[in-house]
Amino acid sequence: MRIAVLDDYQGVALDAADWSVLDADIEVFRQHLGDADAVVAALAGFDVVVAMRERTPFPRGVLSRLPGLRLLVTTGMRNASIDLAAATELGIVVCGTRSGAAPTVELAWALIMGLVRDVASDDAVVRAGGWQTTVPGDLEGSTLGVVGLGRLGQRVATIGRAFGMDVIAWSPHLTEERAAAAGATAVTKAELFERADVVTIHMVLGEATRGLIGADDLRRMRRTAVLVNTSRAPIIDQSALLQAVAERWIAGLGLDVYETEPLPADHWIRHPDAAGGTRVLRSPHMGYVTRASYRTFYGDAVEDVAAFAAGTPVRQLTG
Template sequence: MPEIRRVAILDDYQGVARRHADWSALPDSTRLTVFSEPLGGAEDVAAALRPFDVVVAMRERTAFPAAVIDSLPNLRLLVTTGPANAAIDVAAAEQRGIVVSGTRGGGLTSTAELTWGLIHALTRSIPTEDRLVREGDWERTVGRDLHGARLGVIGLGSVGTRVARVGLAFGMDVVAWSSHLDTGHARAVGVTPVDKEELLATSDVVTVHLKASARTTGIVGRDELALMRPNAFLINTSRSALIDGEALLAALRDGRIGGAGLDVHSVEPLPDDSPWRTAPRTVLTPHLGYVTEGTYDIFYSDALEDILAYGAGTPIRVVAP
């Protein structure tokens, strides 16, 4: 049976990994190390993780391209939270004889909930008013009504559908588009299918819920942003690559759209010199969509199961290239 000697848990930013699973179930001889800060670039990742035979990665916070995988001679099991991870070169791992195991998914409901948090934060200027109250000021902004406004949902999958249903509950006119939209599903939910141009040109709030791929990268770019109303809000809790960041930043600075709520960023954590730190009319969160107690319970308990199963010689939830 494979011996589990040293296990690394990566990117535990909140310092909670140890309480979301019973790690005492690991063999007594196993040494568990938790990293609570980003490890840095590829060379830093390789240097920090070289002694470990098992690594637990939190989603895509740390990348494992072929070059990093090849620099980890002791690695035998790489666990990703979630059933897949675009930041791991699974084929390279397989060539090295490294098992990549996943966990059950999580975060669908929590991501939809955060989407609405960002929408409310923008439409009612909650961060601004919170700051002003603490500074001794009072009632300086005028909010926007959601009832009767149009919500445009780009991507009506699991998360997009949840977001749409909440919009309907608020009395919004909800429309949706994607290149492969199931119009029957949309109508069954109570959502009106429209083309991309109409959605962008007529929506008061546009929210993006697509998987990142070659087909969807930059799906909201300069031309799409030009179609949006000057007071419309854009929300992204999916992947940063879906939106042309430079084009969005320019539109915000020029006042061509009303604002943006972003939970995902091209570089995470945001660098000190990131222009997004001073971007106008924005509400930014640090990729919190899946970061909830319930999701972490699933991720870490399944990760522990993966490790124990590997140690017993019967790997589970193996991710294929």
């Protein structure tokens, strides 16, 4: 059996689990493979592919050109970049792994606190030999707006209440009862963007949520407010986001997700001049990346491969 482990950016996959239990030839790809043709060329002859989240897409056009592929393992139990229907038709078994909410919630709060307390600016000032130059904001007494009050959003809301924040929430089907159970107040979408000092997004990307947050929403935000996205980039209209930052509709922007990943070198979000005075914190899609998460991901991946080889697949995502 030949196994390809993809997008191991930090070079930790083989140390994060005991791969020796598998009777297999394992090749680790640390660099992103690139476009569809590059993926097909690199993976020809592999029986099993272990994909890290959505770093490498597997649409029908790729899967159909990998006739030797028998098992595709994705970390996590949801991967929008894998065509599960095509995999089923082609006889490719797709399995997932366990994952936790805590790492993404923690990063969301790291970005929120970094923006509100302006940590990056203070760090730059001290390194340059200066001292106090800014007056940061407050969490206590401010309003946290949670877009999407699911598993992650509820945990974010709990932490917001611990900081003494007033928590409001919106999603298309959120009821007052569910919001109250999470310690939040259900409001309209417009009201959330108008009232919140901090807006944080915790929605799943799908056809219904693509471009869910547009220019009208961003224009409603206070000029002193900050926006954080640790979910998926296309949930926010990217043209509107660029305009909001360039024209300083908001005070701060924290991003962990981007339309193209890895982020191209010439992307506007990399360049401070594009921010127009808006504070921007950039994280390279690290919401799920922790030592414990990787141990779970790769440990479960080994179990998935072993179970498949034994004829009893586990955590199967295809029929």
